[in-house]
Amino acid sequence: MGSDEYHVPVMLHRCIEGLNIKEDGIYADVTYGGGGHSKEIAARLTTGKVIAFDRDADAIKNSITTKNLIVIHANFSSITEELNARGISAVDGLLADLGVSSHQFDEPERGFSFRFDSNLDMRMNVNDTMTAADVVNNFSEEELWKMFSLYGELRNSKSVARAIVHSRNKKSIRTTFDLKNVVAHLAPKQDESRFYAQLFQALRIVVNKEMHELESLLNQLPGIIKSGGRICIMSYHSLEDRMVKNFIASGNVSGEMDKDLFGNITSKTFTAINKKPLEADADEQQSNPRSRSARLRIAQKI
Numbered sequence: 593m594g595s596d597e598y599h600v601p602v603m604l605h606r607c608i609e610g611l612n613i614k615e616d617g618i619y620a621d622v623t624y625g626g627g628g629h630s631k632e633i634a635a636r637l638t639t640g641k642v643i644a645f646d647r648d649a650d651a652i653k654n655s656i657t658t659k660n661l662i663v664i665h666a667n668f669s670s671i672t673e674e675l676n677a678r679g680i681s682a683v684d685g686l687l688a689d690l691g692v693s694s695h696q697f698d699e700p701e702r703g704f705s706f707r708f709d710s711n712l713d714m715r716m717n718v719n720d721t722m723t724a725a726d727v728v729n730n731f732s733e734e735e736l737w738k739m740f741s742l743y744g745e746l747r748n749s750k751s752v753a754r755a756i757v758h759s760r761n762k763k764s765i766r767t768t769f770d771l772k773n774v775v776a777h778l779a780p781k782q783d784e785s786r787f788y789a790q791l792f793q794a795l796r797i798v799v800n801k802e803m804h805e806l807e808s809l810l811n812q813l814p815g816i817i818k819s820g821g822r823i824c825i826m827s828y829h830s831l832e833d834r835m836v837k838n839f840i841a842s843g844n845v846s847g848e849m850d851k852d853l854f855g856n857i858t859s860k861t862f863t864a865i866n867k868k869p870l871e872a873d874a875d876e877q878q879s880n881p882r883s884r885s886a887r888l889r890i891a892q893k894i
Contacts, residue, residue: 600626600628600694600880600882601625601626601628601629601632601689602689602826602872602876602880602882602883602886603826603870603872603876603883603886603888604628604629604632606870606888607629607687607689607824607826607888608629608632608633608636610822610824610865610866610888610890611633611685611687611822611824612685612822613633613636613637613640613684613685614640614684615636615637615638615639615640616637616638616639616640617637617640617683617684617685618640618641618642618643618680618682618683618684619633619637619640619641619642619643619683619684619685619686619687620642620643620644620645620671620675620683620685620686620687620816621633621642621643621644621645621686621687622644622645622668622671622686622687622688622809623645623646623668623687623688623689623690623693624644624645624646624651624652624655624663625646625651625689625693625694625695626651626654626693626694626695627644627651627654627655627656627663629687629689630642630644630656630661630663631656631658631661633687634658634659634660634661635658637660640660640684641660641661641662642660642661642662643662643664643674643675643678643680643683644661644662644663644664645663645664645666645667645668645671645674646663646664646665647665647666647667647668647716647717648693648696648716648717649665649717649718649719650695650696650699651693651695652665654695662678667717667805668688668805668809669804669805669808669809669812671809671812671816672812672815672816675816681816682815682816682817682818682821683816683817683818683821684817684818684821684822685817685821685822685823685824686813686816686817686821686822686823686824687823687824687825688809688823688824688825688826689826690802690806690825690826690827690828690832691827691828691829691832692704692716692796694882696716697882701713702714702715703723703724703768704792704796705768705792706768706772706788706789706791706792708768709767709768709769710767710768711723711725711766711767711768712724712725712728712765712766712767712768712770712771712795713725714792714795714796714799714800715799715800716800717800720799720800722799723799724795724796724799725764725765725766727739727795727798727799728756728760728765728771728795729760729764729765733753733754733756733757734753736749736752736753736756736757737749737750737752737753737754739794739795739798740752740753740790740791740794742794742831743793743794743797743798743803743831744790744791744793744794745790745829745830746787746790746791746794748778751778752775752778752791755774755775755777755778756771756774756775759774768792771791772788775791793829802832803831803832803835806832806835806836807835807845810835810836810839810845811845813839813861813862814843814861814862814893817862817893818893819893819894820892820893821892821893822865822890822891822892822893823862823890823891823892823893824888824889824890825888825889826886826887826888826889827886827887827889828882828885828886828887829885833869833887833889836889837869837889839862840862840863840864840889840891841860841864842857842859842860843857843858843859843860843861843862844859860894861893861894862891862892862893862894863891863892863894864889864890864891865890865891865892866888866889866890869887869888869889870887870888870889870890871886871887871888872884872886
């Protein structure tokens with residue numbers, strides 16, 4: 593399977609340009625997916641190398657073979673440990689394309705998409721234990737509505753949670769269509785697709801601990817990016833983008849700046865290259881709908 597068939601890389605050329613690649617540099621692609629970004633980085637290297645990460649075994653199985661590329665089956669939150677294990681203390685640049693790959697969305701049995709009737713799974717790493725079915729059948733009503741409100745930004749999150757609990761008390765919710773049927777009466781008729789997308793997004797974020805993983809990665813960046821090195825991070829919803837924006841601006845995902853006794857800022861380690869997040873152009877948004885919600889932030893290590 594070709595890399596573009598497995599996953600279409602978003603804003604490919606803007607990412608490559610943003611990394612400011614040196615031919616002898618070491619670069620980390622922490623969301624390998626179909627390898628599109630990694631392949632382009634590797635093509636610009638001579639003695640340098642790309643260290644790529646993905647928690648999804650399917651991505652590793654379908655990984656491309658090219659010189660100067662190492663693909664690691666691991667969560668990107670373990671990046672420092674994995675780099676150190678290979679004798680690498682720091683890299684010249686890092687790319688993260690957050691969220692779900694095209695392949696994960698398009699494989700019915702993975703349970704990421706509301707387009708197909710399949711098991712409520714949504715695990716990026718199938719070795720993880722908790723599935724989306726576990727969440728909808730075991731979380732309390734309060735945990736559910738808070739999850740749908742925070743991670744799905746659903747305005748009727750309490751009604752959604754109440755409907756789920758009422759239904760599961762009679763019969764377990766096991767498939768994507770089971771879930772859709774339970775909440776169908778709460779979906780706005782003029783915008784059903786958006787409603788289901790937000791619902792599934794919230795579940796996916798919780799199942800894969802995505803916010804925790806991102807915060808862990810961001811907190812490790814000051815220690816693994818060389819001075820003058822670049823980071824390119826693409827996010828697909830406001831919570832992710834806010835965390836990245838805050839980290840670049842202040843050094844903390846909360847946005848609060850650490851200061852010493854004299855009032856000097858001690859936490860900020862990166863400076864933004866683009867003041868506002870970059871978006872895919874109209875042609876790319878037309879050819880790759882997933883790119884419509886992408887926001888790319890580029891920063892350089894001070």
